[in-house]
Amino acid sequence: MTNKKNITPIWESPLLNVEEASDYFRIGMNKIRELTDGKNNPYVLWIGTKRMIKRAKLEEYLMECYSA
Template identity: 45%
Template sequence: MKEVPIWEKSNLTLEEAAAYSGIGINKLRDLTSEQNCQFVLWVGSKRLIKRRLFDKFIEQEYSI
């Protein structure tokens, strides 16, 4: 089975997003639990991070 690199995936799990960004899993859970979070995708109860929107979010923020 061929594995796709993280930077080429469109959606990331919390673990992948934490490794990709250096932000902790618990902080990512807090951010994605907010009602107006633009970069979260819910698949049932599974939480995925939309990588491109997450990148934009990080670029615009001063602190998290």
């Protein structure tokens, strides 16, 4: 019997790490870090020193910035 993990697809995950966010949004990791710097950033959930990006919030922000 094989042990398979339940893995949530990146496009359904509410939280992304910096690398996943970079892949998902096709933005460099340094730019993701720049966009999500600061303790009171609405796009980030800090878990200790780990930065988790709120996918839907950042996606909404980016759509507002780049929509015509």
